Amino acid sequence: MERILIGVILAIGAVFVALTLVIVANKAWRETVSRYRERRRRVLEPVVLEFVHGEESSLVEALSGRVPPRDRAVLELILLDHVQRVRGIERERLGRALEQVGLIDEYLEGLESHRWWKRADAAEKLGLAGARRATDHLVRALDDDEPDVRMRAAKALGAIGGAASVRPLVRALNEPTRWSTIRIADILTSMGGEVVDELTALFPELSVPGKVAALEILTRLRPLRTVNWLTLRLSDPETDVRARACHALGSIGHPASGPPLVDRLQDPEWPVRAMAAKALGRVRYMLAIPDLCVALRDREWWPRANAAEALRAMGEPGIEALERMLDDDDNYARHQAVLMLEQSGVIDRRVDQLAGARDSERHAAEEWLARLVRVGQTGRLRELSAAHPDALVRQTLQRLLPPEDVSREAPVGS
Secondary structure: OHHHHHHHHHHHHHHHHHHHHHHHHHHHHHHHHHHHHHHHHHHHHHHHHHHHHOOOOOHHHHOOOOOOHHHHHHHHHHHHHHHOOOOHHHHHHHHHHHHHOOHHHHHHHHOOOOOHHHHHHHHHHHHHHOOHHHHHHHHHHOOOOOHHHHHHHHHHHHHHOOHHHHHHHHHHOOOOOOOOHHHHHHHHHHOHHHHHHHHHHHHHHOOHHHHHHHHHHHHHHOOHHHHHHHHHHOOOOOHHHHHHHHHHHHHHOOHHHHHHHHHHOOOOOHHHHHHHHHHHHHHOOHHHHHHHHHHOOOOOHHHHHHHHHHHHHOOHHHHHHHHHHHHOOOHHHHHHHHHHHHHOOHHHHHHHHHHOOOHHHHHHHHHHHHHHHHHOOOHHHHHHHHHOOOHHHHHHHHHHOOHHHOOOOOOOOO
């Protein structure tokens, strides 16, 4: 029994010793490889940079016609590192170098690996390389079972660009359960103007969420040539599509979109009315001022709020329209006008005029503030009646305010 116990202890000790030796050997090997690659990088990197900025047609020729197998990993690291830092012709030359040393073929094989992380890594590297001949392979990778592979393939297609890359990404907007619509929209937006024609051409094939996402992309890109196309979307049967089309037109800001946006202020759905009002403010369509004043009477808060903000965005004519609305018969319109005049600093400026040197200026300000009191929105006036630094202004406000609105305690120095 004692011998068996000793044998077990010796066996366990031997296993631990063996594991220790393996760990030490593995670490030594990795450090050796790392030092070798650092040395080779110092040798190879100047050659690569000279190729990138020079006239040589082939990196392999610049490397004396051959790439030793031990240098492939070092060369790959250098090329992938620099390809992320440059643009234009330098990036194209680095992508061509990856092709010349056979790494693109290696990545294409990696897309077929049974291990999902190798497929994901291969997709990402093909995107960095800008390998256009990998487009079809990456499109197939969009149907991969692993979400990370699909997303890296999508990002790679976005980096490669071209119509063949755009179409499958646009169609991916149709599948919000399989894709993160926000991330796909970000990828398409990053591709710039080349996606616009495909978005408009494939728009009828998209689901409602896909259409909304497509319109959001156009909102970010602001392509002027889509104004007429977006105007037609204002008559779409879907509420979200009409609302997003209004938003896109406002983002572009072309004056021609003013009249159709005014028409949408009468839309039966309040989100469309709200977005139309907001867009008119961004377009600064001055002829819409009377219609925006009417929109201040909307029964829904967002259309009223956006209409008031749009009037403020139109400068002095819009502010004057808000001031006229203080005498409106509609309680909603009056309150919304007061809120926007307060946010715009108009109320504070009128209060400051009570301390003006001219009697006419003080009298006009007092009459204007009396209108505000009649509206019943006296919150800001109550604050100023207690906190304004000018004693005469405080006294005038306390006189204008109804007794229940006057501060109970006059501030020190009044």
